[in-house]
Amino acid sequence: MPHATLLKYPGTNCxxxxxxxxxxxxxxxxxIPIANASTADIKKSQxxxxxxxxxxxxxxMSGRLAQLVTESKLGNAIQxxxxxxxxxxxxxxxxxxxxxxxxxPKGSLIDNTSERFVCRWTKxxxxxxxxxxxxxxxxxxxxxxxxxxxxxxxFPGDADAYLSQGNVALTYADxxxxxxxxxxxxxxxxxxxxxxxxxxxxxIQKNHHYDPDWNQTNDYGWGYYMFKSLASxxx
Numbered sequence: 001m002p003h004a005t006l007l008k009y010p011g012t013n014c015x016x017x018x019x020x021x022x023x024x025x026x027x028x029x030x031x032i033p034i035a036n037a038s039t040a041d042i043k044k045s046q047x048x049x050x051x052x053x054x055x056x057x058x059x060x061m062s063g064r065l066a067q068l069v070t071e072s073k074l075g076n077a078i079q080x081x082x083x084x085x086x087x088x089x090x091x092x093x094x095x096x097x098x099x100x101x102x103x104x105p106k107g108s109l110i111d112n113t114s115e116r117f118v119c120r121w122t123k124x125x126x127x128x129x130x131x132x133x134x135x136x137x138x139x140x141x142x143x144x145x146x147x148x149x150x151x152x153x154x155f156p157g158d159a160d161a162y163l164s165q166g167n168v169a170l171t172y173a174d175x176x177x178x179x180x181x182x183x184x185x186x187x188x189x190x191x192x193x194x195x196x197x198x199x200x201x202x203x204i205q206k207n208h209h210y211d212p213d214w215n216q217t218n219d220y221g222w223g224y225y226m227f228k229s230l231a232s233x234x235x
Contacts, residue, residue, distance in 0.1 A: 002234040004047040006031045009066050014052035014091065017201040021223065022049070024204065025231040034069055042077040046234050047087045050094025052146075052199055062109055062149040063096030070101065078103060087234065088193040089133070092147055095186075095195030103193045104186050105167050107154035109147075113178030117148040121210060122198060123173035124184055131169045131187055132233035133194045133226055140173060141222040142209075143198035150197040152179040152186070159183065170196055200226040 004027045008015050019029040029049075032041055042048060056065035070078070082088055082103060090098040096109045112118055121144050126134055154162075159180040162168050170185030177197075185196030200223030206214060208221050217225075 001026060001028055002046040002231065003028045003030075003044060004049050005029075005037075005041050005045040006049040006051055007037055007070070008033045008051070009053070009055035009069070011055045011057055012051050012053035012093070014199065014201055017204075018049060018051045018091065021201045021204050021227045022047075022231075024224065025228045026235075027231060034066070034073055037073055039074060039077040042074060042081050045081070045086065047089060047230070048078055048081055050088075050090040050097050052092035052094060052201075055093050055097065058093075058149065062093060063098075063100040066093075066097045067100035070097070082188075082190075082193055086192065087132075087230065089230065090195035091201065092145075092150075092197055092199060095197055096149065098193065098195045099186075104188055104195050105154075105162055106158060107152055107183075107186065109149050109197070110151050110153055111149055112147070112151050112176075114176075117146075118150070118177060119146040120144070120176070122176065122184075124170045124198065125173055126169070127163070127171055128166045128169045128187065128191075130166070130191070131194070132191050133187070133230055134169060135229040135232065136225045137222060137229065138216075141216075142203070143200055143222060144202045145198045147177070147197055150179070151177045152183040152197075154180060162186065165189070169194060170198075199223070
């Protein structure tokens with residue numbers, strides 16, 4: 001049974017839901033405040049999970065303070081975990097933190113073009129069908145989003161390279177936040193590190209959908225299948 005360590009920062013608010021989703025698909029989990037985290041916690045884990053929320057209130061820039069505290073507490077432990085073949089998954093604020101840590105290809109998540117917090121459902125398009133996080137998911141599917149700094153940007157030309165190299169795992173069908181090339185989810189070249197702005201942990205059960213008659217699957221919501229895909233990759 002794979003084990004996941006969920007790192008919790010001041011302002012993280014999606015750790016309990018994410019732990020429940022992971023447990024449902026077969027993980028054991030520990031939610032560990034970053035103040036108590038150790039390299040031993042990382043070494044015993046097959047998955048390091050960075051959940052959604054607003055670490056340190058996003059008072060400097062989203063994920064920046066979490067990056068500094070993580071590096072102070074854990075050094076290179078997450079990178080070494082990745083180098084050993086471990087998986088690293090960042091959702092929303094977790095995606096922002098992973099970009100700051102350099103685990104994912106270079107880029108930043110900045111203010112939406114609307115300069116407003118956006119809370120809605122969005123349709124996503126799968127761009128990398130071989131991603132270990134996306135097996136069992138259809139070409140297009142919906143997840144909820146909730147962010148103010150979700151617009152992915154990077155250096156000129158990099159986004160084109162990410163698309164051609166398979167680093168872009170998901171794009172928005174409706175690019176509501178202005179992300180470069182509508183990028184919604186990004187993975188590293190190995191496919192083991194993955195970050196996305198939408199919240200799969202908020203669509204685990206069918207009745208989490210806004211339409212009470214939603215029936216595109218026989219049992220669970222699309223978020224369940226993302227976590228199930230990850231569990232299968234670690235089986």
